[in-house]
Amino acid sequence: MQLLELEFDRDVEDIREQPFHLSLAVGNGGRARRHIPDFFAACRHGRDRLINVKPPGWHSKDKFRCLFEDVETLCAGKGWAYDTWSGSDRNRMLNLQWLAGYRRRDIVPATDVDLAVVAEVTQTAGTIEGVESESGAAGVQHPRPALMHLIWNQVVHVDLGRPLQPSS
Numbered sequence: 001m002q003l004l005e006l007e008f009d010r011d012v013e014d015i016r017e018q019p020f021h022l023s024l025a026v027g028n029g030g031r032a033r034r035h036i037p038d039f040f041a042a043c044r045h046g047r048d049r050l051i052n053v054k055p056p057g058w059h060s061k062d063k064f065r066c067l068f069e070d071v072e073t074l075c076a077g078k079g080w081a082y083d084t085w086s087g088s089d090r091n092r093m094l095n096l097q098w099l100a101g102y103r104r105r106d107i108v109p110a111t112d113v114d115l116a117v118v119a120e121v122t123q124t125a126g127t128i129e130g131v132e133s134e135s136g137a138a139g140v141q142h143p144r145p146a147l148m149h150l151i152w153n154q155v156v157h158v159d160l161g162r163p164l165q166p167s168s
Helices: 002-008 062-078 090-100 112-121 128-137 143-152
Strands: 012-017 022-026 031-035 039-043 049-053 081-085
Touching (some): 002 012, 002 090, 062 081, 112 128, 128 143
Parallel strands (some): 049 081
Antiparallel strands (some): 022 031
16 A cells, blocks of 8 residues: 555655665664665655555564664665655545546546646535536536546645545
């Protein structure tokens, strides 16, 4: 699911899964350790990011805490940001899963004009249902896929922490 977060992030230009092995001395004892981070995200405008995804609670375990601290130090030396993720808001994840089905322009049954109409209608219609109704009245045959595509591409902004439904 964290991969969807990276795909949704407009600043992320490229994503690599398990991009490389790190060999480092961990903690005060300097114990040699190999580590494979989960993701590397190359960013357009910000610092590139190295990301580990671990279950909740792992961050506080001594052996992982030391590892994560040493990886963070290594990243700082390379000018990268370092993140550890252990989950996301459930509603946000469900919404991103849904919206990801509309990310590709070639599968959205809408013309560029339809997309422009739907984007314009979102300025005045307060809900998804309202956008569908007003867009339909303006001649857009499939307003919902067009709207979902615009939300995925962040042309239209919604609160992804709340369930997407007609009254949203």
